[in-house]
Amino acid sequence: MTITAAADGSALGNPGPSGWAWYIDDQQWHAGGWPHGTNNQGELMAVLDLFRSTSHVPEEELRILCDSQYVINSVTKWMPGWKRKGWRKSDGKPVLNVELLQDIDRELKGRKYTFEWVKGHAGHPLNEAADERARAAATAFQQGVAPRSGPGFGGAAEARGVSLEEAAYASASEHTAGVPAGAPTPRADKTSAAALHEAPDLFSELEEDPFAAAPGIMPSAVSAESTVEALERELLEPAVRADLGRTGQLLHPDFIEIGQSGRLWTRDATMTSLAEDGQERVDLELIAADRVSSGSVLLTYRSHTREGTVLRSSLWVLDGAAWRLRFHQGTAEP
Template sequence: MTLTVVVDAYSLADANLVGWSWVLDQDNWACGHVEDSMSISQAQFWAIFSFVRRSHQLREPLTIYTSSEYVAAVLQTWRHQWRRNDWRKLDGMPVTDLSLIRNIDRYLAGRSLQVQCVDSSQQELALQAHIYAREAAYSFRDNGQVNQGPGLSEARVAQLRERSSKKPLTSATQLKEVPDSIPDNVAKFPQNHRREDPVVPLDRGRSSGPAGVGGLGSAARGAAANLRPITQVVRDEDLRFQKFCATADRVQIRQMMHPDFMSIGELGVPISRTETAALLAEDPPSPSEVEVRELGPHAAQVIYFDSDAVQSWIWTRYQNNQARLIFQQITKRPLDVFGI
């Protein structure tokens, strides 16, 4: 039997913290928070770390559902490439959240894993995970405490161990002994578990994932990949984005947003990625004029002009010739006191 777990994160920009959670079922879940961070992807890695740490001795195949394409790519593909490259990238840049990803990788040793983006089949668990992550963020902001949840119950673990003991390991690789002294609900990774590897150049023939969160890559890699100009990429992506908004396709709207997306609404209040997708599905933009401005080789701004508001969207290059929304700000036009 395959274990299916959903992870999510919720960002509070005003408090500079992110709540995270994982949900296996209604009785087995956990949540926590990350301080001094606005990274949704980092928080989701914390959620995954929390779960695999509690369940790494189980032999059941594991399927993880995440809202982050970056997290899915790291766990499914890039961590294996980075491990073969001694946890370095082709362009010499360090792996983001290296200590966290390496510990997740160690707990997953010898285990069958599939990582997918959340779809309609997991909406119930996804909603539950979103609520727990949001409550963790607000609870810590308001009173400094978080209901960490029941975790993985002993009864559930015993049931899974009994079932999995009758099955062979899915891989010839044996589970490695991992120190079990790392807290899974704290804000910062303990210093004694950090490992800062020196950055050294690698052979050109090796492969690696993107240079940073969202796959921006370096200038050298960009030239080698013959990347399209960012304005061309963003114009194409923006047309797709407007189409998804017009058809109220929340899943596609959300997938076109970067894992670290943040919106500033009309009242100056930060709005999360999930809430922004819901608002766009209910009230899609209908700009009378669109302007695209290049901010750099990997970023561009799209400005929507209409009769009562101006919307500024920041796009960043994602996986070479794609782009993802990373920021939105809405500015209301002042009323014309003369009625003209």
């Protein structure tokens, strides 16, 4: 059987808030993105995620409809030469988006596939559907909300951002999505004291019963404390901190952080900083995991790095069915 799918990317501003998507039909599609990226990165990520999402059926041929000549030529024409030259172009300059291309190269092994160019914005139904979902993901990141990621391949539950709590109710395979370490990202700007004054009340939602608003969600057999600790440890992993798509799922849309210097960090500034500076390994020494309410857990722990130890507190809240980090504060130990 041949799997026919359209893959597309979108960037609002190029670079700017960006999204990617692949689409087979209304029951089989997947989308994601980053707060800041390029259209080409979105196009490549859509192809990469399509290969990853179908990796469990390597015997099936992929027919990939793509409106990007850059992606098609990169994968089918230029990549062998780039590899021979150590991922450098003929002029000796480094290949752009090399991390995504290397990931695609690894996924191609043992797969049967063809690329077919289609004209974008010309009424092709699969291309239009992928484009619509990629733009929706980019728009979501522009607005600071989590994008709709779709059912995935074969009608599986939403793949991206599945927490341990959600896994109790859905059979979903985890997908890894990344943005190249060298991708253009906005620098974190200092936030004024006025912004701190205007920040929403962190604890106003703690007494709400999240299950009352979502009757289809029942408590998991996995404790909330264990779930949140696992997610915090995941967020400390260098590969996750460099993955804007994943950190965008773990951080609440209203996330704020008070850093060791006393500076207030917004969600976007934190994600950018993690992607740029979060490659050092961080070890977590748990102090306590306290259930503040039915929909919130407060973690306190000590982080260890080569630079020393920091006492940290993280407030995780249920956002729908997913646990997301709402507030974080760190204080360096003397």
